Amino acid sequence: MKYISTRGQAPVLGFEEVLLAGLASDGGLYVPEQLPSFSKEEITSWRGLSYADLAFKVIQPFVAGAIADADLKTMIDDTYKVFRHRAVAPLQQLDSNEWVLELFHGPTLAFKDFALQLLGRLMDHVLAKRGERLVIMGATSGDTGSAAIEGCRHCEHVDIFILHPYQRVSEVQRRQMTTVLADNVHNIALEGNFDDCQQMVKDSFANQAFLKGARLGAVNSINWARIMSQIVYYFAAGLALGAPDREVSFSVPTGNFGDIFAGYLAKQMGLPIQQLVVATNRNDILHRAISSNDMSRQGLVHTLSPSMDIMVSSNFERMLFDIYGRDGAAINDLMQRFRNESVSLDPARWESVRELFDSFCVNDDDTVATIAEVHAETGYLLDPHTAIGVRAARACRRDNHVPMVTLATAHPVKFPDAIIKAELQTPALPEAMADLFERNERYQVLANDLQQVQGYMAATLKI
Numbered sequence: 006m007k008y009i010s011t012r013g014q015a016p017v018l019g020f021e022e023v024l025l026a027g028l029a030s031d032g033g034l035y036v037p038e039q040l041p042s043f044s045k046e047e048i049t050s051w052r053g054l055s056y057a058d059l060a061f062k063v064i065q066p067f068v069a070g071a072i073a074d075a076d077l078k079t080m081i082d083d084t085y086k087v088f089r090h091r092a093v094a095p096l097q098q099l100d101s102n103e104w105v106l107e108l109f110h111g112p113t114l115a116f117k118d119f120a121l122q123l124l125g126r127l128m129d130h131v132l133a134k135r136g137e138r139l140v141i142m143g144a145t146s147g148d149t150g151s152a153a154i155e156g157c158r159h160c161e162h163v164d165i166f167i168l169h170p171y172q173r174v175s176e177v178q179r180r181q182m183t184t185v186l187a188d189n190v191h192n193i194a195l196e197g198n199f200d201d202c203q204q205m206v207k208d209s210f211a212n213q214a215f216l217k218g219a220r221l222g223a224v225n226s227i228n229w230a231r232i233m234s235q236i237v238y239y240f241a242a243g244l245a246l247g248a249p250d251r252e253v254s255f256s257v258p259t260g261n262f263g264d265i266f267a268g269y270l271a272k273q274m275g276l277p278i279q280q281l282v283v284a285t286n287r288n289d290i291l292h293r294a295i296s297s298n299d300m301s302r303q304g305l306v307h308t309l310s311p312s313m314d315i316m317v318s319s320n321f322e323r324m325l326f327d328i329y330g331r332d333g334a335a336i337n338d339l340m341q342r343f344r345n346e347s348v349s350l351d352p353a354r355w356e357s358v359r360e361l362f363d364s365f366c367v368n369d370d371d372t373v374a375t376i377a378e379v380h381a382e383t384g385y386l387l388d389p390h391t392a393i394g395v396r397a398a399r400a401c402r403r404d405n406h407v408p409m410v411t412l413a414t415a416h417p418v419k420f421p422d423a424i425i426k427a428e429l430q431t432p433a434l435p436e437a438m439a440d441l442f443e444r445n446e447r448y449q450v451l452a453n454d455l456q457q458v459q460g461y462m463a464a465t466l467k468i
């Protein structure tokens with residue numbers, strides 16, 4: 006399997022290099038040159054597989070040749086063995102044909118664990134084989150950071166620096182990151198927002214001199230291996246609900262567009278998906294882009310769903326690459342303009358986007374109201390991100406005969422503010438992190454300044 010950049014100028018790479026590369030050298034994102042697809046018969050034959058066995062079926066074609074099948078299988082098995090639910094990604098029914106797919110049973114209580122617990126293993130495996138070391142730089146609005154740290158804390162060949170927006174993540178999220186005191190783990194609280202953190206990571210890929218030859222890697226969904234692992238649970242949910250003989254729809258709480266892009270790929274790969282609903286909070290550039298062809302940046306606002314406080318959604322570029330007929334020059338031009346001005350798609354391309362996605366924006370009041378409403382209807386407690394997904398699903402649903410699945414992207418215990426506003430009881434932390442609030446923290450507050458951050462990293466690494 007070969008991988009190409011969405012901007013057409015970076016070298017074509019194999020899986021191992023893509024795994025370690027993160028962002029492409031032309032500023033683009035890597036995608037497979039050719040997407041694998043599965044026949045109806047093949048998908049049918051996967052019924053009844055365990056989550057780990059299904060993950061191997063879906064992931065193997067992306068990795069083929071780079072990592073031996075037996076090693077890949079062991080890493081996948083080890084990854085999903087530690088999830089707290091035996092089904093790994095169980096479905097909960099809210100109403101007739103209305104479901105939530107619980108993606109928060111991993112070690113850090115958010116959907117990021119599905120990819121990041123595997124990513125750490127894949128990276129360490131490849132780095133050990135090559136005798137190399139990797140400096141990871143990641144940006145987080147709260148969940149990627151803790152999942153990446155958990156996935157890398159035991160890696161022998163990785164140093165990881167995670168940037169989170171200072172005082173803009175929940176206390177549980179911050180402590181999940183900052184109480185990991187392993188020598189290779191470094192937390193930076195940046196005096197800025199998530200977009201600033203993400204831009205700093207991208208700028209560091211563009212200019213790596215500060216690392217004096219050390220290799221820079223990524224754990225955000227700019228890394229292709231993240232997306233690849235997230236495709237699996239769409240197949241798992243679809244199969245459980247009757248696919249491929251029956252269509253399924255998904256509503257996805259969206260920020261960086263990685264999770265919904267994985268759903269889009271599952272559809273291209275053969276899963277019969279009827280609707281893909283992009284659910285946003287008030288940072289609604291994706292909803293505006295899809296519903297009214299308006300890709301103008303507005304000031305980022307702090308919401309009750311902080312993990313989705315994102316304006317610049319990296320993976321939208323991967324989808325636009327397909328929409329523009331995989332024309333790297335056109336995407337390069339569009340993304341350069343997007344950096345400095347409001348852009349819109351040409352009408353035919355926009356129409357194609359509208360055919361692929363529905364979208365809906367949910368404000369804080371409606372997020373809280375949905376948490377309260379669903380709890381009153383069913384006794385089920387949604388986290389605020391999932392509540393946005395459920396609200397959007399109910400608003401956008403076209404066909405009641407098709408199961409509608411909202412991705413439950415985080416456990417409600419991570420976001421007590423929204424639960425308290427809904428006048429409900431915050432659940433207790435799982436046993437493994439019951440003492441989270443007593444643990445010591447370590448993190449560095451830094452100004453929103455590239456030189457300062459890069460200087461801090463170089464000094465910490467003693468290079």
Ligand SMILES: Cc1ncc(COP(=O)(O)O)c(C=O)c1O
Nearest residue numbers: 148259260261262263264312414
């Ligand atoms: C809890 C939660 N829900 C939803 C999202 C949105 O996912 P994505 O960025 O893949 O669109 C994120 C992070 O971005 C998240 O942490």
Ligand SMILES: N[C@@H](CCOP(=O)(O)O)C(=O)O
Nearest residue numbers: 145146147148149225226261
């Ligand atoms: N919500 C994310 C934001 C980063 O998204 P990613 O999927 O690109 O890593 C977070 O929790 O950090």
